[in-house]
Amino acid sequence: CxxxxxxxxxxxxxxxxxxxxxxxxxxxxxLSLAGLAWMFSRAAGVVSVNTGTMHLAALAGAPTVGLHGPTNPLRWGPWGRNVQSLLPHSGACAYLNLGFEYPDPPVTCLENLPVSDVLDALERMGLRERAFAGD
Known part of the structure; x- marks a missing residue:
């Protein structure tokens, strides 16, 4: 979804x-916010950039893979029993600590986070096999 x-x-x-x-x-x-929380409480897993949606998924108990670009996962990562935070392999990333430390000019970073890292995280959480059964 x-x-x-x-x-x-x-x-x-x-x-x-x-x-x-x-x-x-x-x-x-x-979906309302409550409906989204209900859906996450029953989800096999959630992959999300670092937004309120990611935090809601983790708090609702969904296995959650958080994709972090500018946000520092040590400060802004998801909390929960079954969560993982991923960072790009290169480039400026994890520079937001308090929320105002944007570089000038702005930089992008998530393009340096390979899809294979997300698939590996799902596999470590025991989700990839279920999600891609038959592929």
């Missing part, structure tokens, strides 16, 4: 059109 606010629905729809082999559905704008 792809989540998000109502304003994310069009982006989710475009992603699903561009990736027609992806079996996901978009729930952007369809």
């Amino acid at each position: 792809l989540t998000g606010a109502p304003g994310d629905a069009a982006r989710n729809a475009a992603f699903l059109v561009d990736h027609s082999d992806c079996p996901a559905v978009s729930l952007a704008g369809d």
Whole structure:
């Protein structure tokens, strides 16, 4: 499931059109915060950038892989029994500690976090085999 606010629905729809082999559905704008927490409490796993959604998933008990770019996972990472935080392999990252330490000019960093790292984290959590059964 792809989540998000109502304003994310069009982006989710475009992603699903561009990736027609992806079996996901978009729930952007369809769930309340309580509904999202309920869904996470029953989720096999969640992969999320460092947002409130990531923290909600971890607190609801979902195995959670947090993707960190500018945020320092030592300060802003998810808390829970079954969580992992990932950082990019290179580039400026984890520079946000208090929340105002943005470089000028801004830099991007998540493009240096390989998908294979996410798949490895899911495997360490015992989720990849279930998520990709039959592939």
